Every structure is written in C-alpha cells, then in structure tokens.
Amino acid sequence: MSYCFGFGLTRPAKAPVDLCTATTATYIAIEAAPDRADDLAAPLTAAGPIVAETEPETLFWVALRIDESNFAIYDIFADNSGREAHFAGQVASLLNAQAFELVKGGWNDGVVANVRNFDILAIKCLQYRKRREPCRKGWALLLLLFGRAIQSVLGNTLQCGAD
Secondary structure (H helix, E strand, C coil): CCCEEEEEECCCCCCCCCHHHEEEEEEEEEEEEECCCCHHHHHHHHHHHHHHHHCCCCEEEEECCCCCEEEEEEECCCCCHHHHHCCCCHHHHHHHHHHHHECCCHHHCCCHHHEEEEEEECCCCCCCCCCCCCCHHHHHHHHHHHHHHHHHCCCCHHHHHHH
C-alpha cells in the first residue's frame, strides 16, 4: 500500500518552482471520522491539481496518508499572503464543506485546531535541467526530508513509500 499521495507542484510546468523564496510552511494533521478514511482520501488525492491550478503562491503542497485513519497536509509558501490565499482557496473550501462528515471533530476541532505554522529558516533550492524541467529527484528528496522531520515529531508512525 502506498501512503504518499496528492502531491502538487503548484506552479505551471512552464514556470519553474522557486522554493528559494519560501519563508513559511504549514502542517495540518487530520484524523478521518470512523469508517470514512477512504472517503477522506479521495478529495485529498484530487486536491493536488486544484492547488496547482489556482494557488500560485503555494510553492509546494502534499497530502499524506500516515496510517489507515490519519492524514496530513504539508504546504510551503513564499510568504504569509500565500498562506492566507491558500486557506481562502478552493481546496480549503471543499474540505470545510465535507469536514463535518469526513473528519473526526469536523472543520474547527478536526482541521483548524491542528494547523501548525512554521517559519522556514533555511531551504536547499532544487536544481533544474538545461531545458528548465524540474529535477524529479529533488522533489523526491524534499518529500523524504519532510517525512523525516515529521517522523521526529510524530515518532515512528509516518510511512512514506510502498510497503
């Protein structure tokens, strides 16, 4: 079973993503309502392209399935205005509309209460190929490093990759 999904490069393919401008990040832990984990996974999986298309100030977005009923969203923004636009965006609205049924605790107690904002102190910028195509290995490394950071917070519950 694969536990990582919903990955969103949030810039059009023609314009490279410049993570070097990132100053802030957000992590949201979300627990599915009883017997609703797969129902919650579906909109999270579908959200990546929506973020990519509608949120130019969200530099990186990923939805994670930590275990059978626990999920997380991790975002990187150029600045706080990007974060504010993200939380006023389509994906937040869709999750808000469905949270009462799909998220344990609903929108306020199950999502908003679990939002953790961070300042980015340092970030390694990804290298681009001569044709300006993003280096896929760089994104895989970013996900791996993110997984290790969250694992240090959550303990050994985070699994990313194939079992």
